[in-house]
Amino acid sequence: MIPEWKIWLTIIGLGAASFGLRFVFLGLIGDRAMPEWVLRHLRYTAVAVLPALIAPLVLWPSATGGTFDPLRFTAAMATLVVGYKTRNVVASILAGAAILISGNYLLP
Amino acid sequence: MVATSTKSSFWRGFRTGVPFLMVIIPFGLLFGIVATDAGMSSFEALAFSVVVIAGAAQFTAVQLLQDQAPMVVVLASAIAVNLRMAMYSASMTPHLGRLPLWKRAMTAYFLVDQVYASAILEYEERPQLTLAEKFAFFMGVVTPICLPWYVATVAGTIVGNAIPPELGLDFAVPITFLAMIGPMLRTRAHVWAAIAAVAGALAFVWLPFNLGLMVGAIAGMITGAYAETRSEEAKA
Numbered sequence: 346m347i348p349e350w351k352i353w354l355t356i357i358g359l360g361a362a363s364f365g366l367r368f369v370f371l372g373l374i375g376d377r378a379m380p381e382w383v384l385r386h387l388r389y390t391a392v393a394v395l396p397a398l399i400a401p402l403v404l405w406p407s408a409t410g411g412t413f414d415p416l417r418f419t420a421a422m423a424t425l426v427v428g429y430k431t432r433n434v435v436a437s438i439l440a441g442a443a444i445l446i447s448g449n450y451l452l453p
Numbered sequence: 454m455v456a457t458s459t460k461s462s463f464w465r466g467f468r469t470g471v472p473f474l475m476v477i478i479p480f481g482l483l484f485g486i487v488a489t490d491a492g493m494s495s496f497e498a499l500a501f502s503v504v505v506i507a508g509a510a511q512f513t514a515v516q517l518l519q520d521q522a523p524m525v526v527v528l529a530s531a532i533a534v535n536l537r538m539a540m541y542s543a544s545m546t547p548h549l550g551r552l553p554l555w556k557r558a559m560t561a562y563f564l565v566d567q568v569y570a571s572a573i574l575e576y577e578e579r580p581q582l583t584l585a586e587k588f589a590f591f592m593g594v595v596t597p598i599c600l601p602w603y604v605a606t607v608a609g610t611i612v613g614n615a616i617p618p619e620l621g622l623d624f625a626v627p628i629t630f631l632a633m634i635g636p637m638l639r640t641r642a643h644v645w646a647a648i649a650a651v652a653g654a655l656a657f658v659w660l661p662f663n664l665g666l667m668v669g670a671i672a673g674m675i676t677g678a679y680a681e682t683r684s685e686e687a688k689a
Contacts (some may be wrong), residue, residue: 346492347459347491347492347493347518347519351518351524351527352493352497352518353500354495354524355501355514355518355524355527355528355531356497356500356501356504356686357504357529358528359504359505359507359510359511359514359528359535360505360506361531362528362535363506363507363510363532363535363538364561364562365598366532366535366536366538366539367538367539367542367561368542368557368558368561369537369539369542369543369562370543370545370546371542371545371546371549371550371557371561371564372554372557372558372561374543374546374550374615375546375550375551375554375557376550376551377550379546379547381610382678384547385498385678385681385682386674386675386677386678387543387544387546387547387674387675388677388678388681389546389642389643389646389648389674389676389677389678389681390540390541390543390544390573390670390674391569391570391573391637392576392634392637392638392643392646392647392650392673392677393646393647393649393650393669393670393671393672393673393676393677394540394541394650394666394670394673395566395570395630395633395634395637396634396647396650396651396654396669397591397650397651397653397654397665397666397670397673398537398566398630398654398666398675399626399627399630399636400650400651400654400655400669401628401632401655401658401665402624402626402627403631404622404655406623406627407623408623408624409540416600417624417627420465420624420628421624421627421628422593424628424631424632424635425631425634425635425645427632427635428632428633428634428635428636429635429636429638431635432635432636433636434469434472434574434632434633434636434650435463435477435632435634437473437631437632437635438472438475438503438628438629438632441628441631442475442625444626445624445628
């Protein structure tokens, strides 16, 4: 059993740190101008962080104990390609989910 | 006129956020279930989701608490999982930095992965949006993402039973992010940034505390900025 104080210390400590990380630039820089080279790097934040976040999950999914899964990989690639071609997030999610769910039910 | 345009931005944001219910509800339920299994009350689980509001970090923290890890390790690991939030904050600053402080604090509190990704995609696709419209869109996305996160957490502590594994919900997070990465690949520089980020994250996946993510992210940002500079020079 986890002691109560540990639960609350985690909630408060992690909550404060998470807010701090999310507030650090929005709060401290605010409307002050940032140099062009910084802005140029920031334009690629989303397109760098999100692929880096999910790449290991796509290649070594937690559900298969970290073993490469051809079905999950196919679903992932289909999602990416449909998203790139159609620029439609919902269509892309549905494409990936359809492959994953039908594969799970149909494949042995 | 102003009220109309912010209202329509809010609702466009709301509609953008709705598909994420497919991720938020199951994962909120799952967090409630995991927290209950770890011996936490419904109130404690809810406090976790309201105060921390970061799925991956919450799961990490509860797992480590359950493993009897030292307090310092619990906090350091969960904070490391959340380091990317500082990058989101920096990336939002050029768009929302002119808001009053309390609205910036509100933005910061709700700056979770799905909200950030939806907002940045909108701001890049519609650069003509006003500050008020950008904030309205942001809060519109927040509504169907963050509020159901709280509700689903509590529901998970009550229902406490498993979701059929055939639905492949473990893969819902990768699928929804991939769906947003596709439309983000607008220029060759964006594509190079993504490739470098993936390569960096995979090469350094062995680093502790999920730091491979940070290496990949920084590699991607530098590559994207460099590719952009090169393509401008080629045009000039």
